[in-house]
Amino acid sequence: MPNQKLICPHCQQETPPKNSSLNDVRIQKHYRFKVDVLSSEQIKNDKIKWYCNDCMTSKKIIIANWKQQNTRGYLAFEWMPILYYVPRQICCKFCKTDFKFPAKAQQQWYEDYQILTDVSPKLCYPCRQKTRFIKSVNEELAPLLKVVKTNPNKAAFKRISELYLALGNTQKAAQYLARSKQF
Ligand SMILES: [Zn+2]
Numbered sequence: 001m002p003n004q005k006l007i008c009p010h011c012q013q014e015t016p017p018k019n020s021s022l023n024d025v026r027i028q029k030h031y032r033f034k035v036d037v038l039s040s041e042q043i044k045n046d047k048i049k050w051y052c053n054d055c056m057t058s059k060k061i062i063i064a065n066w067k068q069q070n071t072r073g074y075l076a077f078e079w080m081p082i083l084y085y086v087p088r089q090i091c092c093k094f095c096k097t098d099f100k101f102p103a104k105a106q107q108q109w110y111e112d113y114q115i116l117t118d119v120s121p122k123l124c125y126p127c128r129q130k131t132r133f134i135k136s137v138n139e140e141l142a143p144l145l146k147v148v149k150t151n152p153n154k155a156a157f158k159r160i161s162e163l164y165l166a167l168g169n170t171q172k173a174a175q176y177l178a179r180s181k182q183f
């Protein structure tokens with residue numbers, strides 16, 4: 001099916017496979033196909049990531065230096081290298097809003113930081129900040145809750161109250177504030 005037309009998954013334009021990155025020998029090698037024997041079924045069923053030449057030449061797509069990537073999975077399983085970094089929209093696991101994962105940032109992740117090519121960010125920036133904040137509050141809170149069991153004291157109860165307030169737990173915050181006033 002040499003002249004079949006496909007829809008570029010990036011710009012949604014109809015394009016023959018020959019005018020796309022499917023023509024890239026690296027892709028053909030990895031997916032074990034030749035562009036002239038490629039069927040649209042194969043493209044739909046396999047997760048072949050490809051782009052039309054127009055998309056490729058647009059500056060938004062960065063050609064990866066894929067030998068720099070970390071594709072070693074568990075139990076000697078090899079992940080696919082990423083051949084092109086394409087701007088992605090990812091849905092945040094927490095707040096369910098879409099956030100951008102730009103091509104440049106992907107290049108940093110997978111080539112500079114050596115993050116496994118199968119891994120992508122799960123949380124948007126505000127949610128990442130939030131979880132980091134919650135983690136740091138809990139790190140201070142946990143030992144304090146232990147301390148007051150053996151050594152109840154005003155300062156500790158007051159601080160626990162403040163930390164619960166920071167976490168938005170007003171009920172606990174009020175309880176511990178009341179206990180701090182018993183001293
Ligand atoms: Zn395209």
Ligand SMILES: [Zn+2]
Pocket residue numbers: 092093094095096097123124125126127128
């Ligand atoms: Zn979020």
